[in-house]
Amino acid sequence: MRKSTINLALAFVLGASVAGGIAVAEINNIGGVKACVDNKTKVLFLSADGKCAKGRSPLELTTNAFDVKNLAATITPSVVSIAAETSTGGGTGSGWVYNSSASSSYIITNNHVIDAVASTSGTITVEFSNGDQADAKIIGRDKAYDIAVLQINKGNLAALNVGDSTKLVVGEPVMAIGSPLGLASTVTTGIISALNRPVSAGTVGQESFVNAIQTDAAINPGNSGGALINAQGQIIGVNSAIATLSSGGTSGSIGLGFAIPITEAKRVIDEIITSPTNTSTRPLLGVYFDSTYEGIGARILRLTPGEGAEVAGIPVGAVIKSIGGQRVTDQVSAVVRIRSYAPGATISVTVDLPNGGGTKTFTVKLGKAPSNG
Template sequence: MLLVWLLVISSGCTAAPHDATPPSPQQEPQSTELPAVVERAAPAVVTVSAGQSTGSGVTYRDNIVLTNAHVVGESSQVEITFADATRTPGQVLATDIVTDLAVVRTERTGLPPIHYRQELPLPGETVIAIGSPLGFENTVTAGIVSGLHREIPGSARQTQALVDLIQTDASISPGNSGGALLNTRGEVVGINNAYIRPITGATSIGFAIPTSTAVDVADQLLEHGRAVHPYLGVSLGQVTPAIDTALGLPVDHGAIVLSVDPRGPSEAAGIQPGDVIVTFADRPVRTVEDLLALMRGVEPDQRVQMTVIRQNQEKQLAITIGENPG
C-alpha cells in the first residue's frame, strides 16, 4: 500500500525522529558554512497545523506559503507558526493531488523571502532539510543528494505524486512534509515530501519534490486555482519476469497497459490493453515510473511518438497528449 511510504502527519505519531546524518569527510569543508545557511533560511520555513495534523511549509510570496497537499488535507483553514513563534491563520487557496502540493495565503504579509533554485542539484551535493518533524519546529538535518528521478517503490500504480523525486539521506520524519530541502547556498532545491520507514529496513531514505515542479504547480494554482497535467488515459502495470514468462513477451521491461479509458488519448491513438510501452518521446521506458517522469516533460495537445510491443511485434504509434481530468 502507498500509505506505507507516505509521511503520516499526525500529533498521535509515536515514531522517534531520525538523528541528523553526520557529514562525511568529503563534506567537511562545506559543513562550516551550514550554520550561516540555516540562520538565513530558517525564517522562511514555517509549521502548518491543520486540525490534529502538523506539517511544514516554505514561504513562496509576500503572503503565500507552499506546502504539501497531504499536510492540509481537506482543511480550508490552517494555522501557520513562524520561526519567531508568532502565529497567523492561513487560508488554503488550492491543492493539487497529482503532485501533492498546496498553496496557503497567510494573514501576515511581508513573509521572509527565499530563493527557489529550479536547476536540479547534483548527486553527492550537500543538502539541508528544515521542517517540523513530530512537532519539533525548525529542526535541521543534513546529508547529500542520493539520487535523482526517484520514485517511492510501487507508487506509480496508485498516484503520480511520488515519482521523479530527489532522494536524500538527510533525515526526514513525519512532520517534515512541506518543508525545505536546501543547498549550501540556502536555495530551495526541493519540497520535502516522503520517506521510507525504517521498519522496511531502510536507513535515511527520504524524498523531495524538485523545485522546478513545485514552482510550476504553485504558479498555476495561484493563477488558475488548479494545475494542468498531461494525460494518457491508461491504467499501467510493471512488466515483471513473471508477466514476461506468462505472456511470452520479447522484453522483460516496460509499462504494460492494463486498461484504456474510453474516448481518451490512448484509445484515439490505437493503444490496446496488453500493449507494452517501451519508448515514449524517443526515450526508453523500463518502468511505469520512467513513463510518468517522461510525462512531466510534455504538454496537453502535444503529439508524441511511442513504441509498443503488441503480440511480439513492435509498433510505432503517435499520441496527442490530453489533459488530466483531475
C-alpha cells in the same frame, strides 16, 4: 515481478515553536575540481581544462560552497510549522514562504498535511521560527502532486529563492529544513542520493505520484512540506516522504527521504495561484494501463480517442519501456514519468510492439486534463 517503484506512507506530527535569529549568508566559491555532467544520464566526468563535450554541462566541485551555518540562519525564518486541526484530530507538518506582498503571503506545503481540514472543516495555523502565528486558508490543492497552497494575512515576509531541479546532480550537498516530531526550525544536511525515483504514496484512488529527489539528509515525520535547499540557498525540492522499515506505525529516518522536485511543483503552484478556480492541470498521454500485467514495463490496455498516444500511432497492447529516456519498470513508474512533464510537452515514448513487432520510439505531444484537487 521486478519492482523499482516505492510506495510509502506519509506521516506528520505537530510542530512546536523554537526561536531563532537571522543572519546574512554569503557563499564564497573558491575554485575546485572541474567536471562535466551528462545532461541525460547525470553521470559526472572530470575535465582537466573545464571544457565539456556536446551534451554535457560544466560543473565546478568546490569544497567550501555549502555554508550550513549562515544558510540555515537565513532560511529558517522562511520555513514554518503547520498545524491543521479538526474536531476529530488533524495533521501537522511544515511549509515555506513562496511569495509575499505588503499584506499577505502564500505558504506551500504538502496536500496530505492539510487534507483533513480540506475534506471536512477545521483550522490551519502557521507558526514561524520566532514564535509568531497566523491563521491560514486553503487557496488550492493538488492531491496527485501532493501540493497545497495556503494564504495568510501577514505580509513583507522573506520568500525562498526557487532553484532549478532539472540541473541537480547526484552527490551535491543539500539541507532539509522543517519541523520533524514537532521540533520547529530543524536543520539536517546530506547529499542528493538519486534522481528520478518513482514514488507513489497514499490510498488507492488518492495516490500522489512523484518523480522524486532522493536524499540522505535526515527527514522525519513532520518534515512533510518543508524545504530541501541547495548550496546556493535555493529551494530545489519539497520534502514529502520517507521510507520506513517498520511494518506498523512510523519510524524515524533511515537515510531514505524523498522530495518533490521544485520545477515540477512550481508549475502546479503557479497554476493554483493564477487560475480563476484555483486549480491545476496534469499532462495526459491518453492511455489506460493493464493492471494485470506482470512483466517489466507498462502495457497499454486501451487508448483515449484523439489524445497524444493514439495520434502518435502507439498501438493497444504495446508495452512502454521508457519515457523521455527514463526507464519504465511498471505502471507506477510510467505515471510518474508522464507527470514529471508539463501539459503540452513533446516527449519520446519507447515501446515493445505487440505480437513480437520489435521496439519502436514514438514522439508524443502530451494533452491536458484537470488534476485532482
